Amino acid sequence: MTAPLLSVSNASKRFGGLMAVDNASLMVKAGGITGLIGPNGAGKTTLFSLISGFEPPTSGSIIFDEAEISSLPPHRRASLGIARTFQIVQPFTGLSVRENIAVGAYLHCHRRDEAMDRAAAIAVRVGLANRLDAPAAGLTVSARKRLELARALATRPRLLLLDEVLAGLNPSEVRDIIPVIRAFVGDGITILMVEHVMQAVMSLCDHVYVLAEGRMIAEGTPAEVTREPKVIEAYLGPGAAARIASEAASHG
Amino acid sequence: MAEALLEVKDLVAGYDGTSVLCGISLRVETGSIVAVLGANGVGKTTLNKVLSGIVRPQQGEVIFDGQRIERANPSDIVAAGLVHVPEGRKLFPDLSVRENLELGSYRRGKAERARTMDQVLTVFPRLKQRFEQRAGTLSGGEQQMVAIGRGMMGQPKLLILDEPSLGLAPRLVEEMFALIGRLNEAGLTILLVEQNVMQSLELADAAHVMEHGCLVLSGTGAELAGNRELAKTYLGM
Numbered sequence: 001m002t003a004p005l006l007s008v009s010n011a012s013k014r015f016g017g018l019m020a021v022d023n024a025s026l027m028v029k030a031g032g033i034t035g036l037i038g039p040n041g042a043g044k045t046t047l048f049s050l051i052s053g054f055e056p057p058t059s060g061s062i063i064f065d066e067a068e069i070s071s072l073p074p075h076r077r078a079s080l081g082i083a084r085t086f087q088i089v090q091p092f093t094g095l096s097v098r099e100n101i102a103v104g105a106y107l108h109c110h111r112r113d114e115a116m117d118r119a120a121a122i123a124v125r126v127g128l129a130n131r132l133d134a135p136a137a138g139l140t141v142s143a144r145k146r147l148e149l150a151r152a153l154a155t156r157p158r159l160l161l162l163d164e165v166l167a168g169l170n171p172s173e174v175r176d177i178i179p180v181i182r183a184f185v186g187d188g189i190t191i192l193m194v195e196h197v198m199q200a201v202m203s204l205c206d207h208v209y210v211l212a213e214g215r216m217i218a219e220g221t222p223a224e225v226t227r228e229p230k231v232i233e234a235y236l237g238p239g240a241a242a243r244i245a246s247e248a249a250s251h252g
Numbered sequence: 253m254a255e256a257l258l259e260v261k262d263l264v265a266g267y268d269g270t271s272v273l274c275g276i277s278l279r280v281e282t283g284s285i286v287a288v289l290g291a292n293g294v295g296k297t298t299l300n301k302v303l304s305g306i307v308r309p310q311q312g313e314v315i316f317d318g319q320r321i322e323r324a325n326p327s328d329i330v331a332a333g334l335v336h337v338p339e340g341r342k343l344f345p346d347l348s349v350r351e352n353l354e355l356g357s358y359r360r361g362k363a364e365r366a367r368t369m370d371q372v373l374t375v376f377p378r379l380k381q382r383f384e385q386r387a388g389t390l391s392g393g394e395q396q397m398v399a400i401g402r403g404m405m406g407q408p409k410l411l412i413l414d415e416p417s418l419g420l421a422p423r424l425v426e427e428m429f430a431l432i433g434r435l436n437e438a439g440l441t442i443l444l445v446e447q448n449v450m451q452s453l454e455l456a457d458a459a460h461v462m463e464h465g466c467l468v469l470s471g472t473g474a475e476l477a478g479n480r481e482l483a484k485t486y487l488g489m
Binding site for chain 2: 037038039040041087140141142164167168169170171172173196198234235236237239240
């Protein structure tokens with residue numbers, strides 16, 4: 001068995017009196033999409049911050065590509081191939097779409113023309129090719145989400161951490177962006193995603209972890225975890241669980 | 253036909269001389285829930301901003317509770333009983349839950365404030381536990397409760413909710429819709445802007461679909477829920 005691309009072991013993060021992440025472990029295999037779900041305030045974004053280096057863990061280990069990275073600063077982790085998106089997208093509003101994407105590309109391209117070319121190529125992959133010279137400030141929510149993906153993609157990640165990229169999109173916008181995300185995996189990128197849009201979690205993820213009050217309470221395939229009573233109680237609620245079960249049944 | 257609490261007639265509005273809304277007309281009857289649905293960028297938030305007085309319309313009328321309000325100040329509109337809970341909650345993160353809630357009643361007297369605060373804390377007992385905590389440290393669901401609670405502190409007749417389920421876990425989304433139903437049963441009229449289309453239609457008495465600044469489809473919640481055209485082009489089903 002090959003080693004996982006990312007392995008978080010017994011990670012904890014304490015903020016004053018609050019244990020935001022409490023002895024949590026997860027493994028991400030190379031080449032797929034792993035989901036991380038859980039109630040608001042469960043510690044999902046904090047766990048992302050531990051993996052990407054925005055916060056040091058209080059204890060525990062984070063191994064990426066067989067090397068311990070928990071004491072490295074975020075930019076070193078980015079050079080190793082870890083990129084993240086943020087829940088609240090904040091593009092450089094004074095810059096164009098192309099320039100925003102190029103900011104990520106500069107991690108590996110040192111010439112401006114090279115970074116700009118790379119930005120244009122990435123815009124095609126996320127469906128922003130016709131907005132390249134538009135100011136980022138004028139983008140709709142859905143285009144901003146695509147820009148957020150593009151900026152992370154421009155750093156040439158091997159592991160991409162997606163923090164609620166589908167929040168605020170309507171069902172047809174979600175449907176349109178799912179193949180964009182799936183295509184990243186075809187390009188050799190491994191994804192760990194935090195998402196509340198269960199339609200996307202069910203269709204994209206191979207494996208799902210469930211975090212509640214800082215602890216991992218379940219893991220398995222999407223179908224397995226959404227049947228788990230603990231997960232229904234803490235996260236889904238009876239209505240959403242019933243809808244997911246009936247949709248699964250109607251798709252055979 | 254029941255009495256209209258809010259009536260919008262041929263509303264045209266936008267920014268810097270360009271128009272986003274193309275001439276919208278809609279009625280919200282007293283005691284009802286009306287949903288406005290549509291993709292991102294079609295003008296739903298602009299409509300809300302006109303109704304709450306933040307954006308002045310270029311043409312058209314807004315009649316609330318028998319009064320023209322399209323040129324009124326936002327704070328006078330709040331005092332008249334039209335309160336807007338904005339998308340993204342927009343709390344003051346460094347103020348406590350109590351302070352955030354109190355700000356919602358800035359047009360009301362002290363005695364009224366205390367009474368409304370009791371009502372809000374009865375609806376959201378969780379906020380009582382978090383009363384002196386900084387709002388920025390609350391979870392997403394709790395912050396949404398504060399935002400709605402702050403809206404209720406203005407003692408609205410009409411509450412405009414702009415994407416109240418945004419970023420909430422499925423269980424909280426369900427609780428949020430149940431809460432909206434309960435607030436409505438208690439007599440509050442609600443204008444609901446949402447991406448969570450099916451659950452909004454289940455709840456709404458009337459619903460409108462907006463596209464490029466125009467209302468392109470209107471009906472009862474049940475009619476729109478059964479509309480195949482809508483399901484295909486908008487719901488992604």
